[in-house]
Amino acid sequence: MADTITDKPPKPAWSAWVGIIIIVLGVYLTASHGNELMKHAVMDGKASVEIEGFQHDCPEDELKEEGISLAMCRQATFNTDSVLLSRPDWFRTSQLILMSFGTVLAFSSIFVGVGLVEYRLWAPMAATVVIGGLLAIDVVNFFTVVYAGPIIRQLYLWIILMWFFIHGVLLAAIMAGIHEDKNTSVGNEQG
Amino acid sequence: MKKGFTRSAVLMHWVLAVSIIFLFISSWWMLALPYNEYRVFPFQLHKNIGITLFALLALLLIVRLRNKPAPIKSTAYTPWMHKLALFSHIALYVLIFLVCLSGYLSSSFSGWSTTLWWLVELPNWGWEDDELNELFSEIHLWACWALLGVIILHMAGAVYHAFRRDGVVDRMIHLD
DSSP states (O other): OTTSSOOSOOOOHHHHHHHHHHHHHHHHHHHHHHHHHHHHHHOOSOOGGGSTTOOOOOOHHHHHHHTOOHHHHHHHHHHHHHHHHHSOHHHHHHHHHHHHHHHHHHHHHHHHHHHHHHTOTTHHHHHHHHHHHHHHHHHHHHHHHHTTOHHHHHHHHHHHHHHHHHHHHHHHHHHHHHHHHHHHHHHHHHO | OOSSOOHHHHHHHHHHHHHHHHHHHHHHHHTTSOSSGGGHHHHHHHHHHHHHHHHHHHHHHHHHHHSOOOOOOOSSSOHHHHHHHHHHHHHHHHHHHHHHHHHHHHHHTTTOOEEETTTEEEOOSSOOOHHHHHHHHHHHHHHHHHHHHHHHHHHHHHHHHHHHTOSTGGGGTOOO
């Protein structure tokens, strides 16, 4: 391109497009998995119905400051209760492990995306490994949530399924790009 | 003059990006928590990341001003595009500073102390004052929504340049 700031030979279109999508999604997924990790780390106690003589703590000044009603404040306790009461004992540990790996892989995917945009030699293979890893986490998490009961399923399953589709499509795009590059290089050698 | 940004500027940019999105998501979740011990860690972490962001952004600004990348000499962009890019960058810096500052001041006037990364006790610039706490809290909230809007604009621009493969995005991802 004559009007660009670079004078390098053009890079394949697929790597730039897939790379930037991986960067954008990687930033979001790192934050998202990091938050899930924090949620499960923090929520480690008894539900209100399991505490004898439990009383809702809804200070008037806090309600006014955050602009919520007393009913909404009580509902916040029920919301955490629904997770605490419906998750099996093993669920929290499984989420802590999966989300830790997920956060690390998602953060790595940003740099893999950078490598793809720059079209580094290592980038397509690294992208296959990292996106494949994230896809594997989605699959394991899918079955974890499926076996965790209806309330957890209702909360998490659709999000996991969405990321599964996104990572599946990205992995297919990366593999298609790798094959295209191989065909191009074979074509160039024969030509 | 370097073609792209320096490696430290690039790294800081991506750490800032992840941290800001993390803070958005965590704030939506933690404000829906009941008023019990569950709130302590997320709120402290929120403040810690926010204060660190403030320092990191100041550092990024210094690095960016000391190592200016080569200007984009492209005929493909109209003057309004350059103006929009300039506006969005200035707005990003101003809004991130405003969000961090208003959050810290709101906390200062709430009466709650802040211990940076559970190590350093920070001075409370304010006293316990509900009205000022609410005022800075409102500024924090609306500045956050404005920041989210500018971030979407910034990301749309980045994706636009990446799809055009014009080299603009390459400046912010060079790790050499």
